[in-house]
Amino acid sequence: MTETYTATLDRIVDGQTAVLLLEENGETVDQLDVDVTRLPPAAQHEGSVLEITVEASEPCEAEYLPEVTQSRKESAQERLDRLSTKLSDRD
Template identity: 50%
Template sequence: MDGTYTGVVDRIEDGEIAVILLEEDEQVIEQVDIPADRLPEPARTDGGVLSVTLEDSEVVSMEYRPDATRERRESVQEKLDRLSERLSDREE
């Protein structure tokens, strides 16, 4: 697998292994696990968005994308807010 993909930090296991989900056309196509200390510092959190370049299925470079990270987090928050509103409407 070669190319540059959008990667999203799904989780960091035991503080050591970063699990990154690779996306193409907003669909998860692959998972890669790397040592967490290879992540750019600001991406060392769940939901961090990266540009990940692979050669021979190995991660050769990563670039943190702060704008994409912020947009994704805002989108998730908006969805949670809408769900919360729907649930509170049911309770009335």
């Protein structure tokens, strides 16, 4: 059975294993560990977002989504900025 997910590269273990968090409808549904070299070179960093096709728990195809990666990075930074603002500085 072939399934397609959005995946976020959560971390790289020992410089070799990419830990991908697989998502459906905005929710994390599974984790997939793959050799980082099986991912597109531009996606071989933490926080990258990919569209990944999986068959029998093995990645078949992975496409890097740079626009989604950038958007998520900016959203996370905005949340951190809001959280780091002192209560007295808020309107």
